[in-house]
Amino acid sequence: DAKTTQPPSMDCAEGRAANLPCNHSTISGNEYVYWYRQIHSQGPQYIIHGLKNNETNEMASLIITEDRKSSTLILPHATLRDTAVYYCIVRPVSNFGNEKLTFGTGTRLTIIP
Amino acid sequence: DAGITQSPRHKVTETGTPVTLRCHQTENHRYMYWYRQDPGHGLRLIHYSYGVKDTDKGEVSDGYSVSRSKTEDFLLTLESATSSQTSVYFCAISGRQGGDTQYFGPGTRLTVL
Numbered sequence: 001d002a003k004t005t006q007p008p009s010m011d012c013a014e015g016r017a018a019n020l021p022c023n024h025s026t027i028s029g030n031e032y033v034y035w036y037r038q039i040h041s042q043g044p045q046y047i048i049h050g051l052k053n054n055e056t057n058e059m060a061s062l063i064i065t066e067d068r069k070s071s072t073l074i075l076p077h078a079t080l081r082d083t084a085v086y087y088c089i090v091r092p093v094s095n096f097g098n099e100k101l102t103f104g105t106g107t108r109l110t111i112i113p
Numbered sequence: 114d115a116g117i118t119q120s121p122r123h124k125v126t127e128t129g130t131p132v133t134l135r136c137h138q139t140e141n142h143r144y145m146y147w148y149r150q151d152p153g154h155g156l157r158l159i160h161y162s163y164g165v166k167d168t169d170k171g172e173v174s175d176g177y178s179v180s181r182s183k184t185e186d187f188l189l190t191l192e193s194a195t196s197s198q199t200s201v202y203f204c205a206i207s208g209r210q211g212g213d214t215q216y217f218g219p220g221t222r223l224t225v226l
């Protein structure tokens with residue numbers, strides 16, 4: 001089952017903010033929203049996650065709507081090194097380590113010089 | 114990046130031969146995972162471990178076995194490699210308590226001829 005929906009591709013000019021949307025309309029109250037990215041041929045890289053409040057770290061900001069049915073990942077000043085496939089994932093809060101991460105097809109973000 | 118290394122990084126082998134991939138972590142994380150990534154399928158969980166000598170199957174475990182004799186090492190073995198096991202294999206780790214963020218290694222590209 002596809003739990004998240006993302007646009008297949010996006011372009012963003014270098015230096016501008018990149019806003020990547022994600023729809024997760026069936027999210028449950030005990031599920032986090034996680035964002036990873038994968039630069040060509042590398043392992044997935046964790047970016048940020050949140051439950052219901054907006055979050056910010058050194059890489060990005062995560063804005064979650066009040067109804068939690070969608071979110072936006074914001075890269076404030078995109079650089080060429082941000083060109084990657086970005087994955088939005090929902091996963092339950094759990095005390096067990098057996099929860100797999102379900103990566104969909106993601107959004108291929110291309111930063112334009 | 115979390116202290117995760119995978120070896121070898123690239124391997125070409127022939128059908129029917131045994132292959133062992135190694136994941137090594139320096140983070141003392143309890144949980145370790147093996148995923149495979151194939152075009153059109155995203156990442157799929159093969160096996161995971163929730164402690165030394167404690168392992169369990171993921172969604173695509175057929176043809177694979179794992180072992181974890183110490184906290185820092187998680188081995189994935191293909192007893193008799195097949196061409197369908199040609200893939201990129203990623204190891205991931207997560208913290209002392211289940212539900213923590215998973216961090217991924219750099220991957221091993223395996224080709225079975």
